[in-house]
Amino acid sequence: MKLSVITVCLNPGEKLKATLDSILGQGCQDFDVILKDGGSTDGSVERWQQEKDNIPNGEKVKIFVEKDRGIYDAMNQAVSYATGDFLLFLNCGDLLADKRVLERTRQLLEQEKKAGTDMDRLILYGDTCGEKNGVTIASAPRITGFTCYRNIPCHQSCFYSAALCKEKPYDQQYRIRADYDHFLWCYYRAKAKMLHMDFPVAVYEGGGFSEKRENRQRDRQEHREITGKYMSRQELFRYRAMMACSLGPLRSAMAESKLFSGFYHWLKGRIYGRKA
Numbered sequence: 001m002k003l004s005v006i007t008v009c010l011n012p013g014e015k016l017k018a019t020l021d022s023i024l025g026q027g028c029q030d031f032d033v034i035l036k037d038g039g040s041t042d043g044s045v046e047r048w049q050q051e052k053d054n055i056p057n058g059e060k061v062k063i064f065v066e067k068d069r070g071i072y073d074a075m076n077q078a079v080s081y082a083t084g085d086f087l088l089f090l091n092c093g094d095l096l097a098d099k100r101v102l103e104r105t106r107q108l109l110e111q112e113k114k115a116g117t118d119m120d121r122l123i124l125y126g127d128t129c130g131e132k133n134g135v136t137i138a139s140a141p142r143i144t145g146f147t148c149y150r151n152i153p154c155h156q157s158c159f160y161s162a163a164l165c166k167e168k169p170y171d172q173q174y175r176i177r178a179d180y181d182h183f184l185w186c187y188y189r190a191k192a193k194m195l196h197m198d199f200p201v202a203v204y205e206g207g208g209f210s211e212k213r214e215n216r217q218r219d220r221q222e223h224r225e226i227t228g229k230y231m232s233r234q235e236l237f238r239y240r241a242m243m244a245c246s247l248g249p250l251r252s253a254m255a256e257s258k259l260f261s262g263f264y265h266w267l268k269g270r271i272y273g274r275k276a
Helices: 015-024 044-054 071-081 101-114 145-150 162-167 178-188 213-230 233-245 248-256 261-271
Strands: 003-009 031-037 061-065 086-089 122-130 135-137 158-161 193-204
Touching: 003 015, 003 071, 003 101, 015 031, 015 044, 031 071, 044 061, 061 071, 071 162, 086 162, 101 122, 101 193, 145 178, 145 213, 145 233, 158 162, 162 178, 178 213
Parallel strands: 003 031, 003 086, 031 061, 122 193
Antiparallel strands: 086 158, 122 135, 122 158
């Protein structure tokens, strides 16, 4: 099972080197990196390319420069260049949680293959370290419809079968939640098996386009549209009632609070039956 790590960028500055160093420092060797640049003008990609021959594993990075219409178009382009059986999307500024992430993932993939799992219909996902709050965000040990409505695993902590990404490209009508739309398609339409890995995959920088205050209304609008596409009215009514009864807005505020986030994610991990 070969892995491809996809990083898309546009004028990433010093974040590019930090992300690539994190990937290239992995103990596993059976992987490549697809660096898809939208036409950066800050010199960051050129500088890295000039130093590439002197960087251990630098030859694993395949650079493609092509104009795109935004991050999801760039990700679709990158998928077309990827040669791995499974894909991980790691944005500039995000890091792999430790040097064994790819090795441990590959071992689990080999186990699934030996067990007869349909590898074209498989997603492996792990926990996420939040750089902003310095806490580990525990992912649900099992994906359900309510998980899909409430809070799917962080995109940077999911390894997707390349077949799923090629069969269903990211829908560019969504500016913020095309990855959410894709995940729900994998669950509801492709009936993909979703396997939790009990370790952190990515260190998520946060603070991106989707988290800006001025984009929150569009984020909610896209959530309503996408959930309405995959979920029945009865299902949506049930999940909204469950959110209200479980104090969803309060839990979201605690999860994002620097003061309470550590306790909140620790408690969530305990509820999931493991340490967070």
